[in-house]
Amino acid sequence: MTLSKRQQEMTKQNYIAETEQTLQYTIAEKVTQLFTPSSHSVSVESEMDLQVNTLVNDFLGEINTNTDVDLNALVSKFTDSKVPVEPYNFDSYVEYLANNVVAHSIRTSSPRFIGHMTSALPYFVRPLAKLMTAMNQNVVKMETAKVLSPYERQALAMMHRLIYNFSDDFYTQHIQNSQSTLGILVSGGTAANIIALWCARNASLGPKDGFAGVEKEGLAAALDYYGYKGAVVIGSDLMHYSFDKAADLLGIGMHGLIKVPTNCNNEVDLQALRQAVADCRAQNLHIIAIVGVAGTTDSGNVDPLVAIADIAQAANVHFHVDAAWGGPLIFSEQHRHKLAGIERSDSVTIDGHKQLYLPMGIGMLFLREPQLAASIEKSASYTMRKGSFDLGKRALEGSRPGMALFLHAGLNLIGLKGYEFLIDEGIRKTQYMAARICAMPEFELLAEPEMNLLIYRYIPEPFRGLVAKNQLTEADNQQINQFNQRLQKMQRQAGRTFISRTTKTITCLGEKFSITALRAVLANPLTTQDDIDAVLNDQIQIASELSMSNSLETAENVA
Numbered sequence: 001m002t003l004s005k006r007q008q009e010m011t012k013q014n015y016i017a018e019t020e021q022t023l024q025y026t027i028a029e030k031v032t033q034l035f036t037p038s039s040h041s042v043s044v045e046s047e048m049d050l051q052v053n054t055l056v057n058d059f060l061g062e063i064n065t066n067t068d069v070d071l072n073a074l075v076s077k078f079t080d081s082k083v084p085v086e087p088y089n090f091d092s093y094v095e096y097l098a099n100n101v102v103a104h105s106i107r108t109s110s111p112r113f114i115g116h117m118t119s120a121l122p123y124f125v126r127p128l129a130k131l132m133t134a135m136n137q138n139v140v141k142m143e144t145a146k147v148l149s150p151y152e153r154q155a156l157a158m159m160h161r162l163i164y165n166f167s168d169d170f171y172t173q174h175i176q177n178s179q180s181t182l183g184i185l186v187s188g189g190t191a192a193n194i195i196a197l198w199c200a201r202n203a204s205l206g207p208k209d210g211f212a213g214v215e216k217e218g219l220a221a222a223l224d225y226y227g228y229k230g231a232v233v234i235g236s237d238l239m240h241y242s243f244d245k246a247a248d249l250l251g252i253g254m255h256g257l258i259k260v261p262t263n264c265n266n267e268v269d270l271q272a273l274r275q276a277v278a279d280c281r282a283q284n285l286h287i288i289a290i291v292g293v294a295g296t297t298d299s300g301n302v303d304p305l306v307a308i309a310d311i312a313q314a315a316n317v318h319f320h321v322d323a324a325w326g327g328p329l330i331f332s333e334q335h336r337h338k339l340a341g342i343e344r345s346d347s348v349t350i351d352g353h354k355q356l357y358l359p360m361g362i363g364m365l366f367l368r369e370p371q372l373a374a375s376i377e378k379s380a381s382y383t384m385r386k387g388s389f390d391l392g393k394r395a396l397e398g399s400r401p402g403m404a405l406f407l408h409a410g411l412n413l414i415g416l417k418g419y420e421f422l423i424d425e426g427i428r429k430t431q432y433m434a435a436r437i438c439a440m441p442e443f444e445l446l447a448e449p450e451m452n453l454l455i456y457r458y459i460p461e462p463f464r465g466l467v468a469k470n471q472l473t474e475a476d477n478q479q480i481n482q483f484n485q486r487l488q489k490m491q492r493q494a495g496r497t498f499i500s501r502t503t504k505t506i507t508c509l510g511e512k513f514s515i516t517a518l519r520a521v522l523a524n525p526l527t528t529q530d531d532i533d534a535v536l537n538d539q540i541q542i543a544s545e546l547s548m549s550n551s552l553e554t555a556e557n558v559a
């Protein structure tokens with residue numbers, strides 16, 4: 001029996017429809033299964049866990065800081081912009097991840113990766129990360145977080161107490177009072193600095209008589225009402241660039257961020273700071289805040305916080321301390337004195353994902369005055385109702401994860417004594433490295449380290465005599481700068497060890513020199529003195545290869 005053409009066509013269409021149905025069924029089943037905690041998918045999940053654990057262990061077990069793969073080759077793997085139509089299965093996706101992503105990720109946890117503020121993590125964060133994502137609490141409001149809110153408030157209060165050390169009564173009164181805010185947990189130091197200045201702006205240009213405040217009427221109206229010509233924030237020229245973002249966002253513009261020169265210890269020049277305050281007053285500019293840096297990002301130096309507190313107090317201006325990096329020195333008996341004056345600040349930024357050894361996404365802002373954050377409070381009819389316990393009402397961000405889990409765990413599992421050990425060790429190793437650098441003719445130390453950041457540079461042979469006699473010319477410095485740039489890039493590319501690079505402006509006899517500096521960050525508890533030696537020796541080896549290729553190039557040029 002033969003089918004007519006029409007019959008053939010219909011059969012084909014039925015077939016297609018049926019196949020599509022089966023396909024859709026499989027997809028529905030497959031996707032639904034991803035969400036179903038049946039005993040079947042639990043075993044699937046533990047199988048997935050095993051596979052991921054293997055990736056994690058391979059990744060963390062590697063001592064090299066990177067693969068030497070060429071960046072362009074990596075980029076070319078990620079040029080397809082179409083979403084896959086069919087869901088991948090997990091096994092093949094893990095294989096894809098292993099080969100294309102994990103293999104080429106930076107081993108920030110390597111004891112020889114000592115160039116950035118991102119470093120090794122204690123292992124308890126990994127199982128806790130699973131718990132946090134499994135619970136998927138949204139801390140913006142009680143209805144999606146409940147216990148996470150008081151739990152977070154407790155962890156923040158513990159940190160607040162270390163900074164400000166108020167009385168038991170103070171903490172009893174405020175720790176779980178929905179109208180008080182001792183701290184705000186955010187994604188990072190950038191957001192914390194922005195919120196600090198936001199609070200300072202809104203509180204200092206707040207509602208008065210008929211005026212509804214800068215929050216409602218905007219900056220132009222506020223300045224007009226209060227009779228100012230403009231508004232500024234003052235700090236040192238080594239303030240983190242998050243303050244540029246804050247100045248931009250708060251409507252004072254980056255020119256409204258006044259950057260006072262620093263002295264040769266990378267600390268704000270107090271005379272110049274006093275002058276800046278006086279100049280602003282004379283020009284009728286409103287000073288929103290004065291910023292002190294407690295641990296500059298480049299070299300970890302701390303501004304004279306007590307003196308800045310005096311200046312801010314005399315001028316009746318909000319005093320903010322950016323201790324994103326250096327804040328955790330409060331845990332150390334031996335080094336806490338370097339932060340003296342921080343307790344007189346109105347607000348403090350500390351990053352949990354730096355020296356508290358927690359995963360990224362834990363910035364914190366602490367407020368001396370528990371009502372200050374009321375100046376940024378917002379509410380919405382469906383959530384964050386007025387007077388509620390919802391943490392999202394005094395925040396920059398909306399939905400956010402229960403990162404407090406890591407902070408609370410770190411404070412309990414590492415504790416005061418544990419953090420003290422970590423801080424002291426980092427500083428001790430930095431002093432070891434500084435001593436090694438001073439003892440080696442190949443290197444020059446560029447600043448005495450105050451904490452666990454160190455800046456230095458490599459000096460090519462022909463310049464060593466001049467360095468000793470302090471006779472380098474501008475042109476010499478430029479050549480040394482170029483050499484150090486190439487050295488750092490080659491070291492990064494080779495991927496055995498890692499040190500970062502920065503530019504320092506050094507004032508010498510009234511002249512300004514721009515110096516390329518190598519920058520070490522000693523923040524991995526597993527970094528040993530041998531690792532430090534290995535990093536320095538790696539640099540010496542790369543430098544000798546560089547000098548040889550340099551002389552070859554010169555020879556070729558001559559030929």
Ligand SMILES: *Cc1c(COP(=O)(O)O)cnc(C)c1O
Nearest residue numbers: 188189190240295297324325351
């Ligand atoms: C790291 C850092 C910041 C910014 O913090 P993020 O967490 O990267 O947003 C701000 N200030 C200082 C001094 C820092 O070291």
